[in-house]
Structures are given as C-alpha cells and as structure tokens.
Amino acid sequence: MKKYITKRILISIATLFFILLVLFILMDLMPGSPFNDEKLSEAQIAALYVKYGLDKPVVIRFFLYVKNMLSGDLGVSYAINKNFAISQMVKERLGISILVGAMAMGFGTIFGLILGITSALKHNSWIDNLSSIISVIGVSVPSYVCAMLLAYFIAFKLKLFPVLYNKSLPVFSLILPALALSVSPMANIARFTRSEMIDVLSSDYISLVQSMGIKDNKMIATHAMRNTLIPVITVMGPILVNLLTGSSVIEKIFGIPGIGSLMINGIQMNDYNVTIACAFVYSVMYIIMMLIVDILYGVIDPRIRISKEEK
Amino acid sequence: MKKLLVILMVLALLTGCNGGDKPTKEKVVTIQVPSDVISMDTQIATDGGSFSAQDMCMAGLMSLDENNLPVCDLAESYTVDETGTVYTFKIRENANWSNGTPITAYDFVYAWKRVVNPDFASEYNWFLETANIVGASCYDPDSGYTVDDLGIVALDAKTVQITLTKPSGFFLSMLAFPTLFPLNEEFVEAQGDQYALTVDNMIYSGPWVMSAWEANYSYEFTINDKYWDYANFKTDKTPDKIVFRVVNDTQTALLEYESGSLDTVNLSGEQVEANKDVDGFINRLSGYLFYLLININKTVGPTDMVNVNARKAMSYAIDREAIATVLNDGSVAAEGIIPFNLANNPETGVDFRVDNGPVVEYNEAKAKEYYDLAVAELGHDITINLIYSTDQGDPEIKAAEQIQYFLEKVGFTVVLNGKPKNTRLMMQRATLEGGKAEFDVSLTRWGPDYGDPQTYMDLFTSWQSTGGYNSTVYDDLVLHAEAATTDAITRWNDFLAAEKVLIVDDAAVVPVFQAGGAMLINPKIKGIRFHVAAVDSYRYIVFAD
Numbered sequence: 001m002k003k004y005i006t007k008r009i010l011i012s013i014a015t016l017f018f019i020l021l022v023l024f025i026l027m028d029l030m031p032g033s034p035f036n037d038e039k040l041s042e043a044q045i046a047a048l049y050v051k052y053g054l055d056k057p058v059v060i061r062f063f064l065y066v067k068n069m070l071s072g073d074l075g076v077s078y079a080i081n082k083n084f085a086i087s088q089m090v091k092e093r094l095g096i097s098i099l100v101g102a103m104a105m106g107f108g109t110i111f112g113l114i115l116g117i118t119s120a121l122k123h124n125s126w127i128d129n130l131s132s133i134i135s136v137i138g139v140s141v142p143s144y145v146c147a148m149l150l151a152y153f154i155a156f157k158l159k160l161f162p163v164l165y166n167k168s169l170p171v172f173s174l175i176l177p178a179l180a181l182s183v184s185p186m187a188n189i190a191r192f193t194r195s196e197m198i199d200v201l202s203s204d205y206i207s208l209v210q211s212m213g214i215k216d217n218k219m220i221a222t223h224a225m226r227n228t229l230i231p232v233i234t235v236m237g238p239i240l241v242n243l244l245t246g247s248s249v250i251e252k253i254f255g256i257p258g259i260g261s262l263m264i265n266g267i268q269m270n271d272y273n274v275t276i277a278c279a280f281v282y283s284v285m286y287i288i289m290m291l292i293v294d295i296l297y298g299v300i301d302p303r304i305r306i307s308k309e310e311k
Numbered sequence: 312m313k314k315l316l317v318i319l320m321v322l323a324l325l326t327g328c329n330g331g332d333k334p335t336k337e338k339v340v341t342i343q344v345p346s347d348v349i350s351m352d353t354q355i356a357t358d359g360g361s362f363s364a365q366d367m368c369m370a371g372l373m374s375l376d377e378n379n380l381p382v383c384d385l386a387e388s389y390t391v392d393e394t395g396t397v398y399t400f401k402i403r404e405n406a407n408w409s410n411g412t413p414i415t416a417y418d419f420v421y422a423w424k425r426v427v428n429p430d431f432a433s434e435y436n437w438f439l440e441t442a443n444i445v446g447a448s449c450y451d452p453d454s455g456y457t458v459d460d461l462g463i464v465a466l467d468a469k470t471v472q473i474t475l476t477k478p479s480g481f482f483l484s485m486l487a488f489p490t491l492f493p494l495n496e497e498f499v500e501a502q503g504d505q506y507a508l509t510v511d512n513m514i515y516s517g518p519w520v521m522s523a524w525e526a527n528y529s530y531e532f533t534i535n536d537k538y539w540d541y542a543n544f545k546t547d548k549t550p551d552k553i554v555f556r557v558v559n560d561t562q563t564a565l566l567e568y569e570s571g572s573l574d575t576v577n578l579s580g581e582q583v584e585a586n587k588d589v590d591g592f593i594n595r596l597s598g599y600l601f602y603l604l605i606n607i608n609k610t611v612g613p614t615d616m617v618n619v620n621a622r623k624a625m626s627y628a629i630d631r632e633a634i635a636t637v638l639n640d641g642s643v644a645a646e647g648i649i650p651f652n653l654a655n656n657p658e659t660g661v662d663f664r665v666d667n668g669p670v671v672e673y674n675e676a677k678a679k680e681y682y683d684l685a686v687a688e689l690g691h692d693i694t695i696n697l698i699y700s701t702d703q704g705d706p707e708i709k710a711a712e713q714i715q716y717f718l719e720k721v722g723f724t725v726v727l728n729g730k731p732k733n734t735r736l737m738m739q740r741a742t743l744e745g746g747k748a749e750f751d752v753s754l755t756r757w758g759p760d761y762g763d764p765q766t767y768m769d770l771f772t773s774w775q776s777t778g779g780y781n782s783t784v785y786d787d788l789v790l791h792a793e794a795a796t797t798d799a800i801t802r803w804n805d806f807l808a809a810e811k812v813l814i815v816d817d818a819a820v821v822p823v824f825q826a827g828g829a830m831l832i833n834p835k836i837k838g839i840r841f842h843v844a845a846v847d848s849y850r851y852i853v854f855a856d
Binding site for chain 2: 031032033035036037039040041042043044047048050051079080081082083084089092093148151152155156159162163164165167252253254255257261262268269270
C-alpha cells in the first residue's frame with residue numbers, strides 16, 4: 001500500500017508540473033494584455049511588461065515561476081488587486097470557497113443519500129417516483145435559479161437568512177448559497193445511490209443475509225450500504241472538487257469573496273499570475289481528491305486493498 | 312442526545328444572529344460598489360472605484376465643490392505669476408498626516424517625482440504631462456528630460472512652487488485628482504513594496520481613514536481627527552462609518568437596498584424603468600462617451616472608410632435617441648464628441664455641448680443620399696466589419712445590434728464582430744502600426760481625465776489618432792488652442808470649431824451615446840458628489856435632516 005501511494009504521489013507531482021507548463025503556454029497564447037487602459041501608449045505598455053518581467057520568453061518565465069513557487073511565492077497581481085501577493089489572495093478566498101463547498105457537499109450528501117436509499121427501499125412506489133422527479137429537477141435546474149429563488153423567498157421575503165455573505169456570521173450567511181449549490185450534487189448522489197442500492201438489494205448475498213434472519217435495519221446498515229457506497233464515492237470526488245473550487249455565479253449572487261470569481265476575473269482581465277495560480281490550485285485539489293478516493297476505496301472494499309497489496 | 316444537539320445548534324444560530332449587532336447603534340452608511348478597490352496607491356490606481364476610495368482618505372492641494380469648481384483643500388492659498396505658468400501654493404499649517412506628521416511641500420515633490428519616474432512605470436504618468444507641468448514627459452526616456460527637471464520645487468516646508476509649460480484653465484481642477492496628491496517619503500519608503508496594500512501600510516491626508524479593507528468584500532472608512540478641516544467635517548450628521556460593500560449582482564444589490572442594508576444601489580436594464588418613480592432615484596450622466604472609431608488608414612481588406620461620404624452616411628443613419636431608449640439605463644443620445652456637463656465657456660459659463668449645439672443628426676434620407684454617393688464613387692456596396700466589446704455588463708452589445716440595424720436600413724451590410732474588451736483594444740492599437748488592423752469601425756468609449764474639451768480633442772490629432780484621421784485644418788485648430796499665447800476664449804472657440812471640422816466636415820468619428828448611471832440613493836443620506844470629468848466623491852456624505 002505504501003509503495004502504491006508513493007508511486008501515485010510521484011506521478012501526481014509530475015502531472016502538476018506538466019499542467020503548469022501547459023497553463024503557461026495557454027496564457028502566452030491568450031489575446032490581450034493585463035494592461036488594458038485605453039490611455040496607455042505602446043511605450044508605456046512595454047515599460048510595464050519590463051517592470052513585471054513579462055518581456056522575457058515564456059520558457060524562462062516558467063522556470064522562474066516554478067522556482068518562486070517552490071518558496072511559496074505565486075507572484076503579484078497585475079490587474080485585479082495591483083501588486084498584491086497572489087498567495088495571500090488565493091489563501092483568503094480559498095478558505096471561504098472551501099467552507100461553502102464543504103457545507104454544500106454536506107447538505108448534498110445527506111439529502112442525496114436519504115433520498116436515494118428511501119427510493120431504493122420503496123422501489124416502484126410513489127415515494128420512489130417523487131424522489132426521481134426531485135432528482136431530475138435537481139440535475140436540470142441550474143444552481144443560480146435555485147439561488148435566486150432562495151435569495152428572494154427565504155432571505156428577502158421571510159427574512160430567515162441574509163442574502164449577502166456576512167463575514168461576522170460566515171456559517172449562518174453561507175447556508176443559502178450552500179443549499180443552492182447542493183441541489184445538483186444531491187440529485188446526482190440520490191440517483192446513483194438509488195440504482196446501486198437496488199442492484200445490491202437484489203444480489204445473492206443479500207438474499208443470504210435475509211435468509212439468515214438478520215434484521216432489515218442491520219442488513220441495510222452493515223451489508224447493503226457498504227457495497228452501495230463504493231461507486232457513490234467515485235462520483236463524490238469530482239463533485240467535491242467542483243464545489244470546493246467555488247462557483248462564480250453563486251459567489252456573485254450572494255456577494256461571497258471566493259476563488260471562483262477570482263479565477264473568472266483573472267481570465268477576463270488577463271491577470272496571468274492569478275489565472276495560473278487559481279488553475280493550479282484547482283489541479284492540485286483535483287489530484288489530491290483522486291488520490292483520497294483511491295485510498296478510500298481500499299478502506300471500504302477489502303477486495304481492492306488486497307488486490308493492490310498483491311501487486 | 313439528539314434533542315440536546317438540536318437545541319445546541321439552534322442556540323448557536325441565535326447567538327450567531329446577535330453577534331452581528333453592535334452594542335451601541337453605530338451610524339453607518341453602506342455604499343454598493345460593483346468591484347473591489349484595485350489599488351490604494353494613488354499613483355498605481357487607474358480605475359474610478361479606486362480613485363473614489365482614495366478621495367475618501369487622501370487629499371490634494373485642491374478639491375472640487377458641488378459645482379465642479381476647484382477650491383483649496385490642503386492648500387491655504389495660492390498665487391499665479393503674470394505669465395500664468397508659475398503657481399505658488401501655501402500649504403495649511405494645520406495640514407497633517409493621520410500619524411501626526413505635518414504635510415509639507417516635500418511630500419508633493421516626492422510624490423510627483425515618483426509618478427513620473429520611468430522606473431516606477433506608473434500607468435498614470437502621462438497625467439502630469441497633460442497638466443502641462445514642465446519636464447513631465449521625463450517618464451519617456453526619449454524626451455530629453457530627467458525626473459530632476461520636473462517643474463515642482465519646495466521653497467520651504469509649507470510652500471510649493473509648480474511651473475507649467477503654458478497657462479492652463481484646468482490645472483487647478485487637476486490638482487483635485489488623486490494622482491497629484493502628496494505622499495510622505497519617509498513612510499512610503501519604509502513600507503517598501505508593501506505600501507498601500509493593507510490599511511496598516513498607509514497614512515492618510517484626507518477627511519477619513521481607511522479602517523478596514525477585506526479583498527473583494529468591503530472597505531470601510533472612519534473619520535480622521537487629524538484632518539485640517541475635522542471640526543467642520545465632524546458634526547452630528549456625519550456617519551460614524553462609511554462602508555463600501557462589493558456587490559456584483561444587480562438583482563441582489565436591489566434586494567439588499569430594498570431591505571435597507573445598502574444605502575445606494577446602481578441600477579441596470581429593466582430595473583431602471585421599474586424604479587424611476589421611486590423616491591431616491593437619480594440618473595447621473597457619466598463622462599463616458601461612446602463613439603464609432605473609424606479605421607480610416609486601413610491597408611488590408613476593403614478600405615471603403617477612406618470615403619468621406621460613406622462615413623457621413625453612417626453618421627446620418629444612426630438614430631441615437633432610439634439607441635438610448637433601447638439601452639434604457641439612463642444613457643442619452645450624443646450630440647457631439649464632447650459630452651454634456653464636461654466644460655463651460657470661460658466667459659459665459661455655458662456648457663460646451665449647448666454652446667456648439669448638436670453636430671450630429673439623424674436623417675435617414677440624407678444617409679441614403681450619402682450612401683448612394685459613396686457607392687457610386689467606390690463602385691460597390693459597402694460592408695462594415697464592426698468590432699465591439701462583449702464583456703458582461705457593458706452596454707456595447709445592445710448598442711452594436713442597434714447600430715447594425717440602422718446602418719443596414721440605409722444599405723450598408725454590417726458584420727458584427729464582438730470581442731473581449733482586451734482584444735478590441737489590442738486591435739485598435741494595431742491601427743497605429745501601419746493600418747494593419749482588420750476592422751472598419753470600432754464601437755469604443757473615452758472617459759475624460761479632466762473637465763476640458765482637450766481631453767477629447769487630443770485624441771484625433773494626426774500625431775495621436777488611433778483611427779488614422781489626419782487633417783491639417785483640425786490639427787492647426789487644436790495646436791492653436793493649446794498654444795501658450797492663446798487666451799481662454801480664443802482657445803474655447805478653437806475647440807468649438809475643431810469639433811465641427813472633425814464631425815460635420817469629415818465625419819472622422821461618429822458619436823453615439825453618453826453613458827448614464829441610474830441609481831437609487833437612500834433619501835436619508837445626502838452629499839455624494841458626482842463629477843463627469845473627475846472622481847466621484849463620497850467624502851461629504853451626511854445624514855439628511
């Protein structure tokens with residue numbers, strides 16, 4: 001297992017370097033410049049390129065960037081918050097995005113599992129149909145529609161929660177955005193759980209367990225759930241990364257200073273360092289999540305663990 | 312156990328709710344802003360939002376009053392010599408930085424030399440050159456000047472002398488712009504590259520101090536008791552705190568305004584129509600004038616825009632009133648390249664726009680006439696490749712579609728070529744490199760840097776024109792207007808004539824609309840000063856009686 005994890009980590013690091021290089025080349029090909037003031041002359045723009053080291057060839061900039069990055073320096077912003085250290089900008093905003101993403105994941109998982117398991121247990125009943133309808137709506141309605149509805153009815157009309165994110169009440173003011181974000185993962189998890197659970201429930205070993213007279217609740221909790229969760233975890237990994245890296249639309253609606261809007265701004269304003277840093281953070285999180293999912297497999301399913309150890 | 316958990320959670324939520332309220336009721340005014348401050352360094356910022364934030368807590372020799380006129384701020388008095396080029400300012404004895412150090416003439420000398428220093432590479436270094444300060448072009452290594460040649464000198468700690476290359480009617484107004492505010496050398500140098508990045512890395516010369524700044528969330532100001540005019544600023548009507556909250560979504564912002572947690576909100580699209588009868592609705596004209604920049608010296612592809620009749624046909628074809636109606640955001644039809652409320656006649660005080668009257672006209676019959684003339688001269692129908700910005704929230708997309716509709720009505724074929732703003736600007740710049748840019752017309756805009764027609768007129772001189780317009784008549788008028796010996800009224804008349812040459816005679820640019828800015832302001836507050844040609848000022852906000 002250790003050897004396997006070490007190998008995976010080394011591959012991940014190599015992948016990240018490759019991603020960084022591709023990002024650099026893409027940035028270089030992007031049209032426009034971070035210095036967009038209509039009033040700047042060519043000479044002034046050239047002077048700014050020199051000032052920020054953008055006049056150097058892309059390969060040299062890449063190696064300089066990697067060198068600085070290894071010491072924790074992600075460069076400074078050229079356009080969004082001029083001369084601010086990007087490591088600081090990313091750190092502050094990532095924290096908020098992770099909080100709202102984790103909350104959304106929490107809501108999505110809890111409601112998704114409840115919905116999925118109930119409809120699997122009550123297969124082909126009205127409950128099953130209802131939960132299928134909810135799932136379809138959840139998958140097809142974009143999160144910003146839910147966000148607008150929640151903001152208007154729950155926050156503005158009923159005044160139960162604030163519309164805008166409030167730094168002094170972070171968790172409380174993030175409940176609505178997290179709910180809006182959780183709708184789609186909830187629906188996905190519910191659909192997945194339902195179909196897996198139905199499969200598991202009709203398998204031979206469950207019939208065996210039942211024939212041994214084990215109570216339904218115990219049977220579901222210890223035997224059916226475990227096998228259901230394996231494929232569910234596979235889908236949860238990418239969903240979680242998506243949620244944690246922020247949604248610029250939800251951030252915009254609820255006024256949340258998260259990393260999603262930072263990345264979009266970075267792209268629009270040609271703030272190369274910001275875009276690269278955000279994309280890189282996204283990649284790191286994705287790769288780490290994949291790694292965790294892989295390891296979790298082993299924990300949940302002894303068969304996978306054993307086969308890996310044999311190798 | 313479960314019950315206990317539920318009770319605990321409810322309690323946590325409730326205490327959380329109370330935690331937000333302050334024990335004593337603070338008088339807070341909350342202003343909605345669509346984006347964060349980009350820089351608090353007065354010499355690095357280039358955007359209106361940052362300049363407005365700086366205007367709260369920084370001050371210059373002058374500030375602008377309600378009527379847009381310069382009045383003394385940090386300066387106590389000033390004299391001008393008989394040539395009109397040497398200004399001597401006496402700085403107030405009680406003008407101090409927020410840390411108690413006196414604001415001196417050296418602070419101005421240091422700041423101004425910093426902004427034009429080529430090594431500093433400020434994006435606003437041209438501003439001093441525009442202000443006609445001697446040696447201000449030293450940021451350009453080819454200018455022959457060095458930073459030491461800059462026309463500013465400290466005669467003593469509280470007296471600063473500034474030398475201009477020629478008399479300037481708008482110099483005093485420019486002193487109210489943050490780029491020309493003082494900086495304390497000792498403090499700024501001690502902060503190094505951290506200067507102005509956080510509230511702890513700044514000292515303040517203005518009526519407020521920045522007390523908090525959370526990136527992309529909010530920035531706040533509390534009153535500065537070291538400000539020279541503190542006694543007049545601090546009354547029982549003054550807010551304890553002015554908060555600028557970043558709310559990017561206009562729908563959310565309006566909900567928050569209606570629920571009372573924001574005191575101002577910018578309106579967009581249909582919100583304007585729905586709220587125009589609401590108490591507190593205002594429509595302030597911005598200085599941004601949108602116009603069609605014509606790529607006259609294009610050398611690749613069709614070069615039909617070189618034909619003056621084709622250009623005149625375009626100008627007559629566009630129904631500017633209709634476009635303003637479609638935009639429905641407070642924008643108004645342009646009547647010339649100089650926007651409304653920019654500058655006033657030095658003798659009569661009449662607005663430039665009124666003085667010169669409308670120099671564009673919507674007349675479909677005339678448009679068709681000119682179009683037919685152009686087609687006869689060129690020998691083929693005319694297709695226009697129109698570029699415009701597609702960045703979210705900009706009015707260009709709607710406007711471009713309207714322009715296409717009106718131009719096609721008289722016979723043109725218009726290819727809409729939407730681009731991100733970055734790319735559009737890059738294409739416009741490419742016109743300077745031998746006309747290689749592959750567009751015919753660009754829907755672009757210009758925001759004035761100071762309240763004088765010159766800020767627009769300079770754009771179309773042959774040595775600066777991005778569209779390649781080259782007219783000796785126009786150049787001569789502008790040169791004459793800007794010559795050192797020209798008096799104020801002759802200068803004004805030169806500009807009036809130049810606008811007519813540019814638009815009526817040559818149709819070198821086609822003005823379309825002046826951007827509006829509809830907003831709601833809580834009737835309980837007053838004192839926000841909107842300036843067409845300068846920074847919007849929130850420092851005078853007070854509670855209404």
